[in-house]
Amino acid sequence: MIEDMLRTPAAVQDAERHTAHNYHPLPVVISSAEGAWVTDVDGRRYLDCLAGYSALNFGHRHPTLIAAAHAQLDKLTLTSRAFIHDQFADFCRELAALCGKDLVLPMNTGAEAVETGIKVARKWGYQVKGVPGGQANIVVAEGNFHGRTTTIVSFSTDEDARADFGPYTPGFRVVPYGDLAALAEAIDEHTVAVLLEPIQGEQGVVVPPEGYLPGVRRLCTERDVLFIADEIQSGLGRTGTTFACEQEGVVPDMYLLGKALGGGIVPVSAVAADTDVLGVLRPGQHGSTFGGNPLACAVATEVVRLLATGEFQRRSADLGERLHAGLRGLIGKGLVAVRGRGLWVGLDLDPSLMSGREACERLMERGVLAKDTHGSTIRLAPPLVITEEEIDHAVAQVAAVLAG
Known part of the structure; x- marks a missing residue:
């Protein structure tokens, strides 16, 4: 079976075996990344809508930043x-x-x-x-x-x-x-x-x-x-x-x-x-x-x-409007509230549907990574390099999860 060939389950177990359990991560094991996307040990790609709690505002491996690091490492x-x-x-x-x-x-x-x-x-x-x-x-x-x-x-x-x-x-x-x-x-x-x-x-x-x-x-x-x-x-x-x-x-x-x-x-x-x-x-x-x-x-x-340069602030403002508009359209369809600014959104789910953790697990299955907090709330904070098409894709996956 294909499931028996996947590396993720064993990698998750190995990580859990030798670490203090101060986090409860989603069962995804990332091995590479570029821009707004990450790839796991089995080759599956995910749209990163957490961005390291804003640590990855400029996306994974931004070429300017990687070049600066490489140059300094040599000196x-x-x-x-x-x-x-x-x-x-x-x-x-x-x-x-x-x-x-x-x-x-x-x-x-x-x-x-x-x-x-x-x-x-x-x-x-x-x-x-x-x-x-x-x-x-x-x-x-x-x-x-x-x-x-x-x-x-x-x-x-x-x-x-x-x-x-x-x-x-x-x-x-x-x-x-x-x-x-x-x-x-x-x-x-x-x-x-x-x-x-x-x-x-x-x-x-x-x-x-x-x-x-x-x-x-x-x-x-x-x-x-x-x-x-x-x-x-x-x-x-x-x-x-x-x-x-x-x-x-x-x-x-x-x-x-x-x-x-x-x-x-x-x-x-x-x-x-x-x-x-x-x-x-x-x-x-x-x-x-x-x-x-x-x-x-x-x-x-x-x-x-x-x-x-102001470029990333403008991207966050403009793309944030698109993200918020798309998500507000889901209020009454599984979402109770949408709030935030720019490319930073908190979503309150109807708690009778599912918990925030369950929603994030379902989003992960659909190739989108997000993080829950406080019961029925999830957070989206994609890298500022995300595109309009990728935002629309993320919103569509949230809609699909809410629709069951």
Whole structure:
């Protein structure tokens, strides 16, 4: 039988045998990829509509980014920050310009960027705002996802991420997402920052009410509090603008960036802010062995240059309209709600039909990869290199799954 000749089942079992079960992946084993498509060990192709949670905004193996990585691999990959390398200045200067900020602090993972933002905000609070030592607090939102370190899960409201990892780090206040009145009430004289995702990705691509982000910006300015925007998933072209905050004309005090910054090749993250904020750090107070390494900088600089053209932001905006329109046509036909911006969509399924996991398994069988979250919700975040025809194909497969 053909099934007996497939390599996937054995490869899945082998992977499960020797790994901690901290993920529940779909049973597909990918061996190669190009653009918006991946191929498994049995030669079957799938349209990637997850794009590594936005880490692959420019698609798999974008030729410009691959060329930059190859060229750098032949020269220099790591020095540590004990020295300066020849790729560092270009990356920091060009990313700072893209963000409209003075300074950049490079790290590796998104969680490291968040931890960096928390540390900088606290230090700013003590040194600049004058908060008494050890009294700083940061306001965050329910439904947040900022990573999985001990400090970050301390202010998560997702029990899967939080349960049994205590004792928890103090210094955080959680308020409902989108509720300006609750946010205003939570801020006091010891508040140093408000940390928010402009769009909550893990929660199901939840877009805040119109006027919420400008309201957050206004409150932070009035109360002398830093507005920290976690744009790790939402930023770098995903929503149709360079940053999701731009959708409402908002400029935060600090950007937290990651995922797409590494071009799907190396982990790269960064914090971008002006000198009056990031300038509070002194040598020895924060760092990373691999943060800002030559290979990372070479790739990330090319990512910044791709974004500087505006091409990918326009693609996300234009193709996003097509994707949203197609999916909205399925409301009442198995979909309860469609939300998001650009090429980023959360779909709420009729829970009586199937779970989000079951929908993703059925989509996988039809050659489309997506990810479920929170029961009956699935997320679509295809690479920004996807075509109109491929978007129509994805929508058609969603329709087919819903139709049974």
